[in-house]
Amino acid sequence: MLFDTHCHLDLEPLRSELPEVLLRAADAGVDRFLIPGIKPGWWQGIKSLTAIDNRLLAAFGIHPQHADLADKAAFELLESHLKCATAIGEIGLDYTSGSPSREIQQGAFRSQLRIAIDANLPVLVHCRQAFADLLRIMKDENVARVGGLMHAFSGSPETALECIRLGLYISVCGTVTYDNAVRPLKVVREIPLSRLVLETDAPDLSPQPYRGQTNEPAFLIEIARKVAAIKGLSLEEVVEVTTGNAAAALNLDSGIGS
Numbered sequence: 001m002l003f004d005t006h007c008h009l010d011l012e013p014l015r016s017e018l019p020e021v022l023l024r025a026a027d028a029g030v031d032r033f034l035i036p037g038i039k040p041g042w043w044q045g046i047k048s049l050t051a052i053d054n055r056l057l058a059a060f061g062i063h064p065q066h067a068d069l070a071d072k073a074a075f076e077l078l079e080s081h082l083k084c085a086t087a088i089g090e091i092g093l094d095y096t097s098g099s100p101s102r103e104i105q106q107g108a109f110r111s112q113l114r115i116a117i118d119a120n121l122p123v124l125v126h127c128r129q130a131f132a133d134l135l136r137i138m139k140d141e142n143v144a145r146v147g148g149l150m151h152a153f154s155g156s157p158e159t160a161l162e163c164i165r166l167g168l169y170i171s172v173c174g175t176v177t178y179d180n181a182v183r184p185l186k187v188v189r190e191i192p193l194s195r196l197v198l199e200t201d202a203p204d205l206s207p208q209p210y211r212g213q214t215n216e217p218a219f220l221i222e223i224a225r226k227v228a229a230i231k232g233l234s235l236e237e238v239v240e241v242t243t244g245n246a247a248a249a250l251n252l253d254s255g256i257g258s
Contacts, residue, residue, distance in 0.1 A: 001029055001030065001031040001032065001239070001243065002028075002029050002030040002031070002032075002198065002220050002221065002224060002239055002242075002243060003030075003032040003033075003034075003197070003198070003242070003243045003246040003247070004025070004030055004032070004033045004034065004198070004200050004202070004217040004220050005034050005124075005149055005171055005197045005198065005199045005246050005250075006034060006036055006090070006124065006149070006151050006152070006171060006173075006199035006200070006201050007033050007034070007199065007200050007201065007216075007217050008035065008036065008038075008201070008202060008203060008204075009021065009033060009035050009049060009056065009202070009217075010035055010042060010045045010046050010049060011203055012203075013203065013214055014202060014203055014214070014216060015045075015049075018049070021216050021217065021218075022053070022055070022217075024216065024218040025216070025217040025218045025220075028217075028218040028219075028220065029221060029239070030217045030218060030220050030221070031055055032055050032057070032243075032246075033055060033056050033057065033217055034057045034058075034059055034086060034087065034124075034246075034250070035049060035050065035056060035057065035058055035059065036059040036061065036087075036089050036090040036124050037058070037059055037060040037061050037062075037089070037090070038061070038062070038063040038066060038090065039063065039066040039069055040062065040069060040074045040077050040078070043060045043077070043078075043081055046058045046060070047081065047084055050084065051084075057086040057250075057252075058081075058084055058085055058086060059085060059086055059087040059088060059089045059090070059124050060078055060081045060082075060085050060088065060089075061078070061088050061089040061090050061091040061112055061123075061124065062074060062078075062091060062108055062112065063090055063091070063092075063094075063126060064091070064092050064093050064094040064100075064105045064108065064109065064126060065097065065099075065100070066100075067100045067104045067105040067107075067108035067109075068100045068104055070104075070108035070111060070112070075111060075112075075115065078112070078115060079115065079119075082115075082119045082121065085119075085121055086121070086122075086250055086252070087116075087121055087122045087123060087148060087149075087250060088112055088113075088115060088116035088121050088122075088123050088124070089123050089124025089125065089126075089148070089149075089151070090124040090125070090126045090151055091108070091109055091112040091123060091124065091125060091126065092109060092125045092126035092127045092130075092134060092151075093105050093106065093109060093126075093127055093128075093130035093133055093134050093137075094126060094127070094128045094129070094130065095128065095129040095130045096128045096129055102130075102133070105130075106133065106137060109134075109137055110137055110141060113137070113138070113141040113143060114141060116146055116148075117141065117142065117143075117145050117146055120145075120146060121146060122146050122147050122148035122149070122250055122251065123146060123147075123148035123149075124148060124149050124151050125138075125148060125149065125150050125151060126151050126152070127150070127154070127155070128154060131155050135159070135162055135163070135166075138163075138166050139166065143166050143167065143168070144166050144167040146167075147166075147167035147168055147169070147249060148167075148168055148169070148249060148250075149168065149169050149170075149171045149197055149199075149246075149249055149250075150163050150168050150169065150170050150171055151171050151199065151201070152171060152173040152175070152199065152205065153170045153171055153172070153173075153184075153187060154175070154183070155183075155187075156183065156186075156187070157186055157187050157190040157191060160187050160190075160191050161191070164191070164195050168249075169195050169196065169197050169245055169246075169249045170187065170191055170195055170196055170197070171196075171197045171198070171199045172184070172187075172188060172196055172197070172198055172199070172223060172227060173198075173199050173200065173201050173205050173223065174200065174201070174205040174206055174207035174208070174215065174219070174223060175205060176188055176223060176226050176227065176230075177207040177208040177209075177226045178208055178211075179208060185230055188226075188227055188230045188231065189231070193227075193231060193233070193237075193238065193241050193242070194241065194245065195245065196227065196241075196242055196245060197242050197245050197246045197249065198220055198223050198224055198227070198242050198246075199220070199223075200215050200216065200217055200219055200220050200223070201215065202214070202215040202216045202219070203215050203216065206219060207219050207222040207223055207226075208222070209222055210222070224238050224242070227242070
């Protein structure tokens with residue numbers, strides 16, 4: 001069974017259609033889901049979802065584009081959620097919009113890395129146009145102590161290898177299926193399958209056959225098929241290895257839905 005390591009099932013339109021979304025996912029062979037937090041006001045909703053279905057796993061974090069919310073109260077709230085967290089995330093750096101400032105983003109990222117390390121929880125790392133600073137901060141804070149996943153990885157194979165040396169796995173999303181994809185194909189080709197995991201980032205980043213539609217976990221199979229084609233492997237091997245990788249990265253048992 002496939003593991004969707006990053007899907008925002010707490011967001012609309014997925015939240016209001018969740019039973020149907022999960023049925024379609026099961027029909028497509030997807031049976032474990034990690035729901036990342038983005039900002040403190042949304043964490044309770046994620047916690048509520050994971051309490052009613054043990055296939056749904058929670059991560060809590062402050063996304064870099066909401067780093068201005070990362071104050072003392074937010075960190076105290078984050079610490080109060082640690083007992084039901086599989087990971088801390090999504091956290092990281094995003095320099096695409098210029099807001100919040102780089103200084104604010106970096107401070108929020110460092111603080112959340114320290115919380116994750118103190119709690120011995122892996123991290124879900126978001127990065128856009130900020131890999132030099134991201135790698136420096138992760139090295140400074142010794143992220144290798146907990147590891148985690150590089151969400152929707154958009155960097156080069158060389159950067160991916162740097163992340164792997166820090167104990168992180170590289171997460172492949174729908175961009176690898178795009179007709180104009182170049183870098184994602186190169187990353188999948190050059191990075192060992194033993195360090196790859198799969199995600200949809202639903203409801204965003206729908207794979208090529210569904211572009212223009214709301215993304216959902218059932219579409220993860222398209223990403224698995226593309227990875228198999230790039231690497232010249234069977235779909236079954238890609239499913240088995242990436243699911244095992246996700247369980248290892250997140251310190252979970254290898255069984256699905258348990």
